[in-house]
Amino acid sequence: MCLGIPGQVQSIYDVDGVRMGKVNFGGIVKEVCLAFVPEVNVGDYTIVHVGFAITRVDEASAQETLRLFREMGKLNEELDPAAQTETVEPPACPLYPPPST
Amino acid sequence: MKYLAEFRDSTVAQSLAAEIRRLVTRPWVLMEVCGGQTHSIIRNGLDQLLPIEITLIHGPGCPVCVTPLALIDKALMIAAQPGVIFCSFGDMLRVPGSQKDLFRVKSEGGDVRVVYSPLDALMLARQNPNRQVVFFGIGFETTAPANAMAVLQAKRLGVRNFSVLISHVLVPPAIEAILRSPANRVQAFLAAGHVCSVMGYWQYVPLARRYGVPIVVTGFEPLDILEGIRRAVAQLEQGRAEVENAYPRAVTYEGNQSAQALLAEVFEVTDRAWRGIGVIPNSGWRLRSAYREFDAEARFDLAEVQPQESPLCRSGDVLQGRLKPNECPAFGKQCTPRTPLGATMVSSEGACAAYYNYGRLAPERLASAPLPAMSG
Numbered sequence: 001m002c003l004g005i006p007g008q009v010q011s012i013y014d015v016d017g018v019r020m021g022k023v024n025f026g027g028i029v030k031e032v033c034l035a036f037v038p039e040v041n042v043g044d045y046t047i048v049h050v051g052f053a054i055t056r057v058d059e060a061s062a063q064e065t066l067r068l069f070r071e072m073g074k075l076n077e078e079l080d081p082a083a084q085t086e087t088v089e090p091p092a093c094p095l096y097p098p099p100s101t
Numbered sequence: 102m103k104y105l106a107e108f109r110d111s112t113v114a115q116s117l118a119a120e121i122r123r124l125v126t127r128p129w130v131l132m133e134v135c136g137g138q139t140h141s142i143i144r145n146g147l148d149q150l151l152p153i154e155i156t157l158i159h160g161p162g163c164p165v166c167v168t169p170l171a172l173i174d175k176a177l178m179i180a181a182q183p184g185v186i187f188c189s190f191g192d193m194l195r196v197p198g199s200q201k202d203l204f205r206v207k208s209e210g211g212d213v214r215v216v217y218s219p220l221d222a223l224m225l226a227r228q229n230p231n232r233q234v235v236f237f238g239i240g241f242e243t244t245a246p247a248n249a250m251a252v253l254q255a256k257r258l259g260v261r262n263f264s265v266l267i268s269h270v271l272v273p274p275a276i277e278a279i280l281r282s283p284a285n286r287v288q289a290f291l292a293a294g295h296v297c298s299v300m301g302y303w304q305y306v307p308l309a310r311r312y313g314v315p316i317v318v319t320g321f322e323p324l325d326i327l328e329g330i331r332r333a334v335a336q337l338e339q340g341r342a343e344v345e346n347a348y349p350r351a352v353t354y355e356g357n358q359s360a361q362a363l364l365a366e367v368f369e370v371t372d373r374a375w376r377g378i379g380v381i382p383n384s385g386w387r388l389r390s391a392y393r394e395f396d397a398e399a400r401f402d403l404a405e406v407q408p409q410e411s412p413l414c415r416s417g418d419v420l421q422g423r424l425k426p427n428e429c430p431a432f433g434k435q436c437t438p439r440t441p442l443g444a445t446m447v448s449s450e451g452a453c454a455a456y457y458n459y460g461r462l463a464p465e466r467l468a469s470a471p472l473p474a475m476s477g
Contacts, residue, residue, distance in 0.1 A: 016254065016258060
């Protein structure tokens with residue numbers, strides 16, 4: 001229910017006194033209410049929930065978070081080179097059943 | 102898709118998991134509040150990446166799951182009335198009431214429609230002036246601004262045949278109820294990111310201080326969730342109990358001021374019954390008197406309902422983290438997504454549905470088993 005999908009604002013217009021717009025979600029374009037994000041402009045990314053934009057995606061924060069993740073990866077590599085050779089499979093754990101197929 | 106794919110990178114997920122393993126020295130119990138996070142955790146096997154010391158308890162943040170049975174019975178009564186178009190988010194249609202669900206009402210001739218947005222329901226009302234259009238307005242703080250906007254527009258445009266059946270619930274009172282419970286095991290919370298996009302996270306500061314628990318605002322993609330867990334574990338290991346924001350691209354301390362202004366205009370705080378949990382004081386919103394004319398409960402003359410839960414369903418224990426879904430005797434037997442006994446088996450955010458749909462059919466961790474050391 002609290003699912004929010006990031007999309008890029010393509011256009012902004014008024015419907016019955018409410019700020020609306022077209023938002024592109026990786027190729028799928030939907031009409032979205034933009035009344036709660038007055039700061040959002042065409043080209044910005046916003047997170048949309050039940051047809052309403054609830055927040056602007058902060059590009060700088062997103063890049064900063066990803067940079068921190070990359071640094072943590074390097075740190076782990078230095079501390080434990082073996083960690084980087086793991087496959088994407090989760091590590092085996094005797095108390096979990098193998099993943100079902 | 103931008104802002105999704107980057108936060109699903111499996112190599113980075115391994116780094117975050119390794120960092121969590123490096124930090125942890127003893128057992129900790131964390132709760133992810135939001136059912137959307139529960140589904141992301143189970144779908145991506147994030148819990149299986151974590152060291153055995155970390156236990157994740159799935160929280161009550163599934164609005165479909167906690168909507169009280171009495172209100173679902175009222176929805177069913179309204180939807181069955183001739184002349185009514187009953188609109189709902191799709192998740193709600195299969196949620197069992199005492200006797201039936203909205204799908205059954207639809208098959209019996211009721212005009213039940215799934216809408217994407219509450220504004221779609223308002224549009225239906227304007228297109229059908231001779232019908233009563235009722236929207237089932239459930240949800241947490243994330244969804245409330247949308248429902249408030251639909252009510253405000255109905256008032257502004259004078260759409261008299263539109264009403265909402267409101268059941269809004271709030272996260273901070275639910276966290277406090279969990280913390281006050283004598284049986285509480287939760288030592289840190291991952292707060293629901295999109296609730297905080299709307300409301301900010303200032304309300305969690307007194308909770309963290311009063312109860313000495315770390316609260317980390319957390320997003321929904323695999324890396325977001327692992328980062329939320331990493332920060333919570335770091336706080337626990339260091340003996341800190343602070344509110345941190347691990348989802349800064351979508352959440353600010355103050356939250357969305359425009360949305361909060363409309364919420365304050367349309368809604369007021371009220372006590373709310375949570376299905377499976379009971380009444381939590383000041384844990385919901387209802388329409389203010391200026392908007393009461395759009396309240397479906399006031400508009401429709403409904404007989405007193407006598408809600409009747411399935412005696413086999415233990416969703417209340419699941420919602421409060423006392424029982425893992427696959428530890429319930431009815432799980433996967435009498436209760437499946439096709440024949441759900443409780444709402445937690447229905448919703449795309451319900452913990453029982455997550456366990457069933459992603460193949461966690463048997464209890465994973467034996468209560469009596471010793472905790473083995475984790476390698477790798």
